[in-house]
Amino acid sequence: MTSYALRIAGLSWQVRLRGLAVTFGGLVLLVLLMALNMRIGDLPMTVGEVFTDTFDASSPAHFVIMELRLPRALTGALVGAALALSGAIIQSIARNPLASPEILGVTTGASVTVVAGVVVSGGVHGGVSGLLSSVGMPALALLGGLLGAVIVYGLAWRRGLDGYRLVLVGIGVAAVFTNVKYWLMTVGDVNDTAQAMVWISGSLHGRGWEHVIPVALALAVLIPLTLLGTRSLNALRFSDDTVTALGVRMNLSRALMILAAVLLAAVATASAGPVAFVALASPQIALRLIRSAQPPLLSSAIVGAVLTAGADLLARTAFSPIELPVGVVTAVLGAPYLIYLLTRIRKGRT
Template sequence: MTAPKVISLGPAAWTVRPRTLAVATLAAIALVLVAALNIGIGTSHIGLGDVLKTLFGGGTARERGIIFDLRMPRTLTAIGVGAALGLSGALFQTIARNPLASPDILGITWGAGVGAVGVIVAGGTGGQVSGLASTLGVPLAGLAGGVIAGILLYALSWRRGIDGYRLVLIGIALSAVGYNLVYWLLTVGDVDNAARATTWIVGSLADVGWESVGPVLLALAVLAPVTLIAGHTIGGLQFGDDTARGLGIRVDAARGTLLLLGAALAAVATAAAGPITFVALATPQIALRLVRSAQPPLFGSMILGALLTVGADFVVRVTPVLSGLPVGVLTAILGAPYLIFLFIRSRKEERA
C-alpha cells in the first residue's frame, strides 16, 4: 500500500492518503459526466458527446446558444451550491464531533433565509431592491444572515469550550427561530414578492441565471482555499480540546474561525438557490465512509457535495413523475430517512 504523503505550505501541513485522492478523482470525473448529462437535458435534447464538444469550443451556434445562455447557469449554480454545502457540513461535523451537525440543522441555513427573504419581500426583483438594500441584494443579505446566525450559535454554545451536544441543541433552537421569522416575513410582505420568496424557500434551481452563478462561484473561490488552508487544524480538534492544545492549536480561535467559514459557505449556497437541505448533512458522512478516515475529508466532501446536488437535479429533470419538483424537496425527501438513521445509530453508540 502506498504511504500517505505530506504536503506543506508554510506552517500548515496536510496528509494526503492515496485512497482519499482516488475517491476525490473518481468523484470529480463523475461530476463532469453528470454535469454534462444535466446540461444536455431539455426541450431540445443535446447528446453527451455534443455537450462535451461544445464545452471545449466546438458545436453549432444553436448548441452553443442553448448550452451557454440557457442551461449552463443552472448546472454551474448546482455545482457551486453543492460544493459549498459539502464543505460546510464537513466543517460543522468536525467542530461538533457530531454527525448530526450541519448548517440546515444548526440554524445557519434559516439565518441566511431570514436575510434573503427579507430582501425579496421588501420589493426585490432579480435579487435587487430599491434604497439601501439595493447595495446588498439577495446574496449579500443571505451571507450576512448566515454569518450572524453562526456568531450567535458560537456565542450561545460556548461555555469554556464547545460541546457538540450543546451546539446541536442550540442550533436546533436557532433554526426554529429563523424558520418562523422567514414565514412571518412572508405574511407581511407584498403578495407578488412573497410568492417569489416562497419559490426560493423550497430550494429550486429552475429559474437561476448567470446572475446567480457569479456570487456563489466567487465566494467559493475565496472561501474554499481559505477553509482548506485553515482546515489543517481539524485533525487536532477531532480528538478533543486537551489533545488539540497539546498539539499547539489555539482551540477557541481555530474553532471560531472554522465555524464562521462554515457559516459563510452555507449562507452563500442558501442565498444562491434557497435551502437545499440534507446535502451538508449526508455528504461528509458518505465521504468519511468512502475514504475511511478519522474525520470527514474537506476536499472530498466538497466534490461529493457538488456531485450529489447536480445528481439530484438530474434525477428531477429526467424522471417524469418528479418533473417540476424543486431539487430541495427531493433532497429533503431522501434526507429525512437518513436523518432518522443517524439518530438511531447515535443512540446505539451512546448505549454501547
C-alpha cells in the same frame, strides 16, 4: 493504507491514494451528471451534443448551453460543494456527525433575511433584479447566516459548548426563523411571495451566472484557506486540553474555521436557497468512502457536488415535465439518512 506526503514550501499534507481515487472518480461522475442535466430542456440534446456544443462557439445551441444550462448545472455543483465543505468543517469542530449549517441556524437565518429582502424591496422596485439580485442577495444571506450562527452559538454557550445543547438550541432557533419567514410571506405582495416561495424550497430553476459567481468566488478563496487549516482541524478532534498541548491556538483556529463554514453555507444558500441535508450527509458519505477518522474536506466537497447534481437530475426527470425543487429531493433522500445516523449512534457505533 497507501499514503504519500505532498510538500510545498514548508507546508505538507498527507495524500492518500484512496482519497485521490474518490476525488477523481467523483469529478468524472460530476461531469457526467452535469452533462446529463444539460441535455434536458425545450431543445433536447444527446450527451455528445452537450459536449460538442459547449466548446463549439459557432453551433446554434452554444448560446442555450452557455447562458441557460451551464450556469444552472454549475450552480448546483458549486452549491453542493460549498454546503458539503461547510458541513465537514462544522462536524469536525463539533465532533458530532449530526451537526450541520442547517442546525446551526446559518441556512435558516439566511432564508429569513433573503425573504425579508424580497418582500421589502419588491414593494419599492417591483421585483428583485439587477444589482440587488447579484450583490444584495448574497450580502443579505451572509448577514442572515452570520446572525443565525451567532444567535445559536450564543444561546448554546453556557460555560462551554455541549454538542447536544447546540443541536437542540439550533432546532428551537430554526423554529423561530421559520415562523418569521411565514409571517413575512403573509405580509408581502403576492408576486414577491411567490418568488420567495420558489427560493425557500431550495431550487436551481432559472439560475444564471449571477448565481454561479458568488459561490465560485467563495470556494476559490475559502478552499485553499480551509485546507491550510486542516492540521488544526485534525487536532481539534481531540479534547480541548490535548489541542492546546499540541500547540494549536484552539479558540482562534476554531473561530476562523467556523467563520469559513458560515460564509460557505450562507453564500450557497443565497444562490440556491436552503438545499436540505447535503451539508449533513456529504461529509459522512465521504468519510465512509475514504475510511478516514474525520470528514475529509476536499472529498466531502466533491461528494456534495455529485449529490446535488444527481438530486437535480432526479428532480427534473422523476415527474417530467413537472420539475421539483432540488431541495425537496435532497430532503426526501437525506432525512432517512439522518434517521439511520441516529440509530447508529444509539447503538454506540458512530
